[in-house]
Amino acid sequence: MPELPEVESIRRTLEPRLLGARVFAAALLRPDILSAPRSEPHASRRRRLLVDGRITLLRRHGKQLAILTHDERACIVRLGMSGSLRWSPDTPPRNPSLHVHCVWTLDSGRGHIWFADPRRFGGLTSLRGNSLPAHWAALGPDALTVTGSHLDRTLTRSARAVKAALLDQRVLAGVGNIYADEALFLAKVPPHALCDTLSPADWESLAHAVRTVLVQAVDAGGSTLRDYRDGEGNAGRYQAHHRVYGRAGLPCPTCRAALSSGLLAQRMTVWCSVCQG
């Protein structure tokens, strides 16, 4: 389930493969995974999939990754929960269980990139490169740069549970179920605490915890629970450092009490009822 650290790891591993490469061809095997904002004029599928463009930049905001070309086209890749974006020297294996939906061929023998997504919660969005900032303005700030004052300002009058707010991409972009629980544990804030009961100091410590946990996870190449791989096919290593996620009933790493678990905002949630009061 790719969150910010996994998407950033994909971005970093793909960048050297893609920068300067020209898109020779694109095969869209499942047309319904490609969408466009309502405001964008219709363009051909080839245009929308960057064919004949020279890749100039790979940008990430939260969990979204955009591929940009020299002629101001952009293709956003959203990985959903089971999506992957991989580079390989050859075309991907023709294994139906991979659920490969789009394959791009780069010219001059620079290989292929492919988007696969078994559960199809992800997809591609084509848009003009110069409308990317406006598109991303609908999201909150990238979670790697989130501040306590932003969270305080945005959420201080909200009656929602703090974990539900952390998962809301319009509040901050990039946090999913794993890193929400990890950040709440680090900040010693209970996931079910209501936003309007938290102090500015709480928001400060939560913002700090979010940034800390994400930086650590990026440094470890993200978390591989089952399927996640970076752009080169490597697994992440941060799962070994999870303090609470996936550890329901096991001892708290700080106080050794059994970790609590339950459903919050439709997500499995794990926390320490002692440390997170």
Next chain:
DNA sequence: CTGGTCTCCTGATCGC
């Protein structure tokens, strides 16, 4: 407007 719930989808896992 706000917050809670439902829904999409497939593969892994569980219980009988």
Next chain:
DNA sequence: TGCGATCAGGAGACCA
């Protein structure tokens, strides 16, 4: 061993 039920979850639709 086999097979149906259950679970996981990002994000948009939908509803009170």
